[in-house]
């Protein structure tokens with residue numbers, strides 16, 4: 001199977017790695033050589049640091065890197081069987097990429113989007129009707145090389161055969177797909193943000209500190225990371241954006257807590273080098 005990923009950012013780079021580790025030939029594209037150089041350097045250090053200690057021998061992991069060919073020329077994707085779009089979370093950016101892929105990819109090529117919040121059926125509207133049966137969402141989780149889950153989201157027009165083929169490919173690269181309806185937030189983000197919102201409310205009400213609530217989730221619920229540590233990794237800013245979308249879709253139960261909004265406005269959203277809930281920057 002010949003794969004490709006468009007967008008060599010945090011997610012796309014590791015999606016390319018996962019396919020290469022399973023022996024697939026992968027094209028990785030981005031807008032600039034610099035972005036691609038950064039992506040390949042990141043993969044090199046990822047392999048040296050950790051992946052080699054997991055399911056794959058270091059040599060295999062190093063060989064996998066040679067299966068990833070970076071290119072800025074999207075036309076080179078014409079012979080691919082599966083192309084995964086992982087560009088910025090913007091409807092315009094994604095629609096533009098999908099339209100270009102639709103024009104240049106072979107008629108049998110399956111197109112997948114890694115969107116976390118845009119409806120798959122809305123993205124499908126940027127494709128010609130003939131391609132829509134071959135389009136679906138594949139929602140990976142960060143860090144992609146370690147998180148086994150992928151939500152598969154068929155749109156209104158997606159063929160069963162497409163869902164089954166993509167599920168088989170994902171299982172073949174060591175992922176565990178679950179099929180989810182095309183609803184706002186899909187399934188995992190709905191469950192996650194219900195927890196995050198309640199965790200912030202507990203802090204607002206003075207029930208417990210962020211550190212103790214993180215401890216409670218790790219040691220009482222068996223979560224590998226507490227909600228506040230997690231918000232600091234993904235950033236509270238991104239959490240607020242997702243909660244605004246969920247609030248729009250589902251109403252009161254996903255209203256973002258006032259404290260989360262205040263902290264984001266105050267620049268306390270976490271991320272690289274910025275203060276968050278669990279550290280001072």
Ligand SMILES: NC(=O)c1ccc[n+]([C@@H]2O[C@H](COP(=O)([O-])OP(=O)(O)OC[C@H]3O[C@@H](n4cnc5c(N)ncnc54)[C@H](O)[C@@H]3O)[C@@H](O)[C@H]2O)c1
Nearest residue numbers: 007008009010011012030031086087088089114115116142
């Ligand atoms: N970050 C997460 O934890 C996470 C989790 C699940 C899904 N997602 C989704 O994955 C997608 C990518 O997120 P990310 O965090 O990797 O973003 P990112 O900003 O790290 O990377 C996006 C990359 O896309 C490139 N790009 C933009 N327009 C392009 C184009 N026209 N052609 C080729 N490349 C282009 C950019 O140069 C950049 O390198 C988004 O839709 C996001 O919502 C992110």
